[in-house]
Amino acid sequence: GEGSDVPSAESYVTRLVHVENVDPNEVAQVLGRVKGEQGDIVVFAPQNALIITDLGSNINRMMKILREIDQPGLVEKVLDL
Numbered sequence: 001g002e003g004s005d006v007p008s009a010e011s012y013v014t015r016l017v018h019v020e021n022v023d024p025n026e027v028a029q030v031l032g033r034v035k036g037e038q039g040d041i042v043v044f045a046p047q048n049a050l051i052i053t054d055l056g057s058n059i060n061r062m063m064k065i066l067r068e069i070d071q072p073g074l075v076e077k078v079l080d081l
Contacts, residue, residue: 012038014053017063021072024048030069031062 028041039054
């Protein structure tokens with residue numbers, strides 16, 4: 001589930017992640033740069049969600065990045081620069 005911990009072991013995990021404040025297509029592009037070679041990120045637009053499959057350690061790293069960029073008002077702040 002979305003709130004459950006991801007194992008950090010080097011095994012593949014699939015996780016459904018809802019994006020609250022930013023475009024999931026843009027998030028997929030950002031996370032696509034840090035995913036593993038065999039990892040996959042699918043945008044599920046009807047629920048504003050991503051389906052991420054990768055090693056547990058990579059998913060944990062992507063979740064940290066997602067928490068930083070999925071913030072209310074972040075898009076407006078960037079556009080104001």
